[in-house]
Amino acid sequence: MGKKLVIGSSGQIGVELIEQLAKDFGPNQVIAADIKSVSEGKTLGVEYITLDVLDKEKLFEIIKQHNISEVYLLAAMLSAIAEKNIQLAWDLNMKGLFNILDLAKEKHIKKIFWPSSIAVFGPTSPKLNTPQSTLLEPSTVYGISKMSGERWCEYYFLKYGVDVRSLRYPGIISYKSPPGGGTTDYAIEIFYAAINHGFYDSFIAKEVSLPMVYMQDAIRATMEIMQVERKKLTINSSYNLAAISFNPEEIANEIKLLFPEFQIKYSPDFRNNIALSWPSIIDDSFARNDWGWKHNFDLKKTTLEMVNGIKN
Ligand code: AKB
Numbered sequence: 543m544g545k546k547l548v549i550g551s552s553g554q555i556g557v558e559l560i561e562q563l564a565k566d567f568g569p570n571q572v573i574a575a576d577i578k579s580v581s582e583g584k585t586l587g588v589e590y591i592t593l594d595v596l597d598k599e600k601l602f603e604i605i606k607q608h609n610i611s612e613v614y615l616l617a618a619m620l621s622a623i624a625e626k627n628i629q630l631a632w633d634l635n636m637k638g639l640f641n642i643l644d645l646a647k648e649k650h651i652k653k654i655f656w657p658s659s660i661a662v663f664g665p666t667s668p669k670l671n672t673p674q675s676t677l678l679e680p681s682t683v684y685g686i687s688k689m690s691g692e693r694w695c696e697y698y699f700l701k702y703g704v705d706v707r708s709l710r711y712p713g714i715i716s717y718k719s720p721p722g723g724g725t726t727d728y729a730i731e732i733f734y735a736a737i738n739h740g741f742y743d744s745f746i747a748k749e750v751s752l753p754m755v756y757m758q759d760a761i762r763a764t765m766e767i768m769q770v771e772r773k774k775l776t777i778n779s780s781y782n783l784a785a786i787s788f789n790p791e792e793i794a795n796e797i798k799l800l801f802p803e804f805q806i807k808y809s810p811d812f813r814n815n816i817a818l819s820w821p822s823i824i825d826d827s828f829a830r831n832d833w834g835w836k837h838n839f840d841l842k843k844t845t846l847e848m849v850n851g852i853k854n
Contacts, residue, residue, distance in 0.1 A: 543611060544608075544609040544610050544611030544612070544652070545571050545572065545573055545608050545609055545610050545611065545612075546563050546567065546571060546572050546573070546610070546611075546612045546613075546614065547573045547575060547604065547605065547608065547610040547612070547613045547614070548560050548563065548572065548573070548574050548575065548614045548616065549575045549576075549593065549595050549613065549614065549615050549616060549617050549638075549642075550575075550576060550595075550615070550616030550617035550618070551574035551575055551576045551580065551590065551616075552574075552576045552578060552580050552583075552719065553576075553616055553617070553719065553722055554714060554716060554719050554720065554721045554722060554757075555616050555657070555714065555757075555760065555761075555764075556574070556576070556614075556616050556719070557583055557718055557719040558716065558718055558719070558757055558761050559614060559616070559761055559764060560572055560574050560585050560588055561585050562761050562765060563614075563765075564585045564586075564587065564588050566765065568587075569585060569586060569587025569588045570587060570588075570589075572585075572588045572589075573588070573589050573591060573604070573608050573610065574588050574589065574590045574591070575590075575591050575592070575593035575595075575604065576590075576592065576593070576617075577592065577593065577594050577595075577617070578592070579592050583718070583719065589608075591604065595615065595617045595634070595637075595638035595641060595642070596633065596634065596637050596638060596641070598641045598644075598645075601641055601642075601645065602645065602650065605645060605650050605651060606650070610651060611651060611652040611653065612651070612652060612653045612654070612655075612768070613642050613645075613646075613651050613653075613654050613655070614654075614655045614764075615638060615639065615642050615654065615655065615656045615657075616657065617634065617638055618634060618635050618638070618657070618684075618687075619631035619634050619635060619684065619722075619723070620684060620721070620722055620723045620724035620725075621659075621661050621682050621684040621685070621723075621724050621725045621813075621816050622723050622724055622725050622727070622812075622813050622816065623722065623723025623724075624682065624683045624684040624687075624723075625682060625683060625684075625812065625816075628683050631683045631684060631687065632683060632686075632687055635684070635687035635688070635691065636687055636690065636691065639656060639691050639694065639695075640694070642654055642656070643694060643695070643698045643704055643706065646698070646702075646704040646705070646706065647698060647702045647704055652705065653705045653706075653707070653768065654704065654705065654706040654707070655706075655707055655708070655764060655767070655768055656691065656695060656706055656707075656708050656780075657708065657709060657711050657764075658688045658689075658691060658692050658708050658709065658710045658711070658779075658780035659684070659685070659688045659710055659711050659712075660672075660710055660711070660712050660713075660752075660753055660820050660821060660824060661680055661682055661684050661685035661688050661816075661820065662678050662680055662685055662688045662689040662692060662710060662780070663676070663678060663680065663685070663819075663820055663821050664677075664678065664679040664680040664681045664685060664819050665679070665681060665818075665819045666679045667679070667821060668821070669821050669822050669823075670821070670822060670823050671823055671824070671825040672782070672821035672823070672824050672825060673782075673825050674777065674781070674782050674825065674826075674827075674828045680819070681816075681819045682816055682819070685819075688710075688780075692708065692779040692780045693779065695708055695778070695779055695780065696778045696779040699778045700778065705772060707767050707768055707775070708767075708779065708780035708781065709763055709764065709767060709780060709781050709783045709829075710780050710781060710782050710783055710824075711755070711760060711783060712726070712752070712753035712754050712755050712783065712784060712785065712824065713725075713726025713727075713729055713752055713753065713754040713755070714726070714754070714755055714756075714757055714760045715729050715730055715754055715755070715756050715757060715844055715848065716730065716756070716757030716848075717730070717733070717848055717851040717852050718757070718851070725746075725752075725813045725816045725817050725820075726752055726754060726817075728744055728745055728746045728790065728813075729752075729754055729788075729790075729793060730848075732744065732790070732793060732794065732797065732806075733797070733845075733848045733849060733852055734852060736797045736801050736804045736849075737801075737849065737852050737853065740801065740803050740804055740805065741804070741805045741806070741807070742794070742804075742805075742806050742807070743806075743807045743808075743809050744790045744794075744806055744807070744808050744809070744810075745809060745810060745811045745813050745814060746789075746790050746808075746810060746813065746814050746817050747790070747808055747810040747814050748789060748790050748791040748794075748806075748808050749789050749791065750789055750790070750810075750814060750817045750818060751787050751788060751789040751792075751822040751823070752787065752788075752789075752817055752820060752822065753784050753785070753786075753787050753820075753821060753822070753823060753824045754785065754786050754787065754788065754844075755783065755784075755785035755786070755837060755839075756785065756786075756837075756838075756839035756843070756844040756847065758838070758839065758847075759785050759837045759838055759839050760783075762838075763783055763829070763835055766833055766834070766835065767781065767829075767833060770832075770833040774832055774833055775832055775833070776828065776832050777828050777832070781826070781828055781829040781832075781835075782824050782825060782826040782828060782829060783824070783826050783829055783835065784823070784824040784825070784826040784837070785837035785839065786837070786839070786840055786841050786844065787822055787823045787824075788841055790806065790808065791806075792841070793841065793845070794806040796841055796842060796845045797845060797849075799845075800845070800846075800849055
């Protein structure tokens with residue numbers, strides 16, 4: 543068994559995924575790669591390198607040099623920021639994926655994790671209990687790239703036997719590393735604002751509900767899907783993954799239980815339109831049935847973890 547390469551290692555998910563991989567497999571089994579060189583927040587014993595996932599030659603060199611067998615491709619441009627950098631978002635989100643899929647097709651890598659997102663859904667998808675298979679007409683560049691990526695993952699699996707596994711992440715809530723330009727980022731910002739200023743101006747309207755998951759659950763889901771026997775997986779594109787759903791008013795009320803003085807105001811911007819195009823509640827029964835997915839963190843537990851984590 544070779545080593546594990548995490549691409550996008552200094553991003554919100556990367557930082558915590560590396561910690562978990564290092565804990566489970568040993569730090570010397572993990573290579574952390576990012577386009578930026580990392581100076582802080584490193585996991586002890588893990589080797590950090592700089593890498594642009596669009597540079598296929600360097601990618602190949604690293605895979606050979608470090609005897610990599612598994613790649614976690616987390617480098618991507620998220621929904622809000624992608625709307626402002628359409629071409630770059632498409633190139634990064636698609637070409638990065640193709641580089642990794644092709645290396646697996648050529649048998650240089652054994653297994654891939656590639657995250658998709660609830661952004662694959664669009665205004666014509668059912669909003670409540672959104673099924674695994676339904677109309678996918680995303681209206682954002684990010685959503686279009688994730689939907690296309692899912693099709694390519696399935697294609698490479700069926701046509702070339704590439705073992706690529708994927709989850710449609712909801713908004714991920716965490717405090718160790720900041721999120722990078724998504725629509726669901728409000729659900730993280732709100733905690734920092736409550737603790738530091740007692741006030742938050744939300745760019746999402748108060749009644750707009752979105753699916754979310756606490757980071758610890760998201761990491762566990764990622765570890766689980768990567769370790770399950772391939773034959774148990776009945777979805778070859780990407781699994782719906784759900785945990786909790788709430789709107790800004792509901793999370794603000796939960797925060798007020800800890801900070802009674804906390805005030806919230808609503809100034810919806812273009813990100814609210816993105817949120818309105820996404821589902822409110824996802825049906826993830828395929829993940830629950832196929833590999834036993836179960837979330838542990840409800841809104842209350844998530845709120846407590848966030849507040850304690852940020853304060854510490
Ligand atoms: C975003 O808001 O863009 C991401 C996502 C839901 O994929 N957090």
